């Protein structure tokens with residue numbers, strides 16, 4: 001039977017009551033999954049409900065995001081890094097999104113793919129409700145973190161990306177590679193962690209909130225697989241060595257929901273990306 005991805009009023013009231021009684025998120029989730037709810041859907045609504053109870057405000061009633069000066073800086077179309085001239089192709093200011101070219105050379109892209117290929121594992125997502133890492137149909141790619149260690153290429157890329165994002169290198173998480181086969185996708189999501197979701201407390205202690213993301217395309221995709229921003233009607237088409245940058249936390253700690261994005265299903269061929277998520281503080 002098809003799993004439920006919406007809730008009748010009766011269940012809605014049950015969920016409110018369970019949250020009000022401080023039931024354990026894992027128990028609420030287990031009850032919903034036993035009643036045939038889609039697990040990813042259940043985690044999402046439970047996380048949101050707890051978050052709403054803690055802030056007392058639904059998302060629509062919070063203060064609108066205030067835009068400051070974008071972190072990323074360029075002169076003309078140029079971002080000069082220590083070892084490579086990166087080009088800005090497109091910039092949007094609200095939300096802050098930029099499309100960059102010439103971020104990695106073809107050889108660097110191939111070398112990163114070669115490094116990651118044998119380390120891939122099914123991509124997991126962190127449950128907003130329980131904080132567990134789970135494999136869900138919202139994310140059907142395979143991925144691997146690439147800790148820098150003593151790898152000269154990764155070290156160079158981490159430094160270059162820190163210069164592009166104008167953030168300290170220590171604030172970056174380890175580089176992360178994703179591989180999508182035909183039909184694989186990453187459904188729209190924010191990259192930041194809702195600070196009120198109980199499942200995200202542990203990761204938020206490791207360097208604070210995520211503030212910005214750089215996604216570098218490591219190959220040309222035969223068909224589709226765009227990075228989509230559904231609230232903007234924007235699709236960034238993968239191009240080997242190019243990248244999309246976006247930022248979503250300002251100095252006041254507000255989070256920009258307009259940066260919701262996903263990896264659309266790959267139509268033909270395969271898609272490889274390299275992601276850098278940047279934290280507020282030193283990431284440990």
Ligand SMILES: O=C(O)CCC(=O)C(=O)O
Pocket residue numbers: 178186191213215225226227228261262263264273275
């Ligand atoms: O594959 C994409 O285009 C999006 C990847 C993504 O959203 C991420 O790595 O956070």
Ligand SMILES: [Fe+2]
Pocket residue numbers: 189190191261
């Ligand atoms: Fe993302």
